[in-house]
Amino acid sequence: MTRDEILALCNKAPDVGSxxxxxxxxxxxxxxxxxxxxxxxxxxxxxxxxxxxKLAMANTDHRKQSKRLDFAEPKVLIDNxxxxxxxxxxxxxxxxxxxxxxxxxxxxxxPAERSFNWEVAETSAIGRALAAMGYGLLPGAGLASAEDMxxxxxxxxxxxxxxxxxDNNAHVCSMHQAMLEPHGKSFAHRLxxxxxxxxxxxxxxxxxxxxxxxxxxTTTDAVSPSP
Numbered sequence: 338m339t340r341d342e343i344l345a346l347c348n349k350a351p352d353v354g355s356x357x358x359x360x361x362x363x364x365x366x367x368x369x370x371x372x373x374x375x376x377x378x379x380x381x382x383x384x385x386x387x388x389x390x391k392l393a394m395a396n397t398d399h400r401k402q403s404k405r406l407d408f409a410e411p412k413v414l415i416d417n418x419x420x421x422x423x424x425x426x427x428x429x430x431x432x433x434x435x436x437x438x439x440x441x442x443x444x445x446x447x448p449a450e451r452s453f454n455w456e457v458a459e460t461s462a463i464g465r466a467l468a469a470m471g472y473g474l475l476p477g478a479g480l481a482s483a484e485d486m487x488x489x490x491x492x493x494x495x496x497x498x499x500x501x502x503x504d505n506n507a508h509v510c511s512m513h514q515a516m517l518e519p520h521g522k523s524f525a526h527r528l529x530x531x532x533x534x535x536x537x538x539x540x541x542x543x544x545x546x547x548x549x550x551x552x553x554x555t556t557t558d559a560v561s562p563s564p
Contacts, residue, residue, distance in 0.1 A: 338367045338382045346384055346475055353471040354431060355401040356394050364390025365475075366483035370490065385483035386473035388464035394472045395429075404430035411459050419444045421454045425462035429470060437465030437480075447491050461485055 343365055347358040364387045371378050386394075399406040407428045415422035422440040429435075439461030441454035450457050464482035468474055473482065525533040 338384060343367070343384050350475050351471065353394065354398040356398045358386070358394070358473070358475065361386065361390045361394050364393060366487070368483065368486045368490065383477050383486070384475055385478050385481060385486050386475060387483040388460050388467075391464055391467040391472040391482065395467050395470065398472075399429065399431065402431060406430070408463065411455075411462065414438065415440070421458050423455070423458040423462050425459060425466050427463070427466040427470070432470045435466045435469035437462040437467075437469065439465060439485075447488050450488070457484075457488075 340362070343362055344359050347362055347365075350358045352358075365384050366387055367382050367384050370381050370383070372381050373379075395406055405428075409426040409428070411423040411425050413421070414424055420440050420442050422438065424436055424438045426434060426436045439458045441450040441458040443451055443454050446454075446457075461482065461484060464473070464485070465480050468480040468482070474480075528534055
């Protein structure tokens with residue numbers, strides 16, 4: 338999905354008060370997924386606004402209109418060995434009160450959920466509350482933020498010994514959420530750099546591209562495997 342395509346998508350989303358989604362395009366993350374259509378795998382791209390983008394929109398909107406935006410302390414709904422569920426209430430002097438509920442999976446979640454369950458749940462809940470006010474409601478995104486979708490992709494697959502997973506009977510790279518195909522004695526996908534990626538924990542000595550932290554959370558470096 339090109340920047341122009343993302344901007345066109347933003348322009349389809351309704352404005353919220355004094356702000357436009359297109360003005361916050363740099364906070365948008367494109368998440369790629371694969372679906373089987375008529376027996377063939379197809380790549381599907383959807384754009385999601387990150388939580389910090391929703392916060393930037395909301396703060397800018399309220400500052401321009403000289404109105405208050407208040408965030409209440411998170412309310413614990415569930416806290417046990419398996420999960421932490423929080424509810425965050427956001428009150429706007431313009432749009433009224435909205436709340437968001439989100440869960441961190443302490444047992445089966447991502448490393449971030451297991452190590453920072455409060456922060457992950459609170460951030461996600463804030464994103465959902467702001468989405469309920471209209472911030473980040475891009476066509477096709479629903480109330481989810483970019484972080485929610487990346488986390489879902491990572492944990493919907495069951496890791497193998499290479500740090501990859503299987504989702505819908507297809508091997509998936511847990512780093513890029515890209516589809517893997519047989520390569521040598523393992524499974525891999527080719528990066529734009531030309532290197533093969535085998536997953537985060539694969540001890541292979543074959544070329545594996547270096548990844549910056551930002552790129553590890555998106556699929557922009559991944560391309561379809563060569564036959």
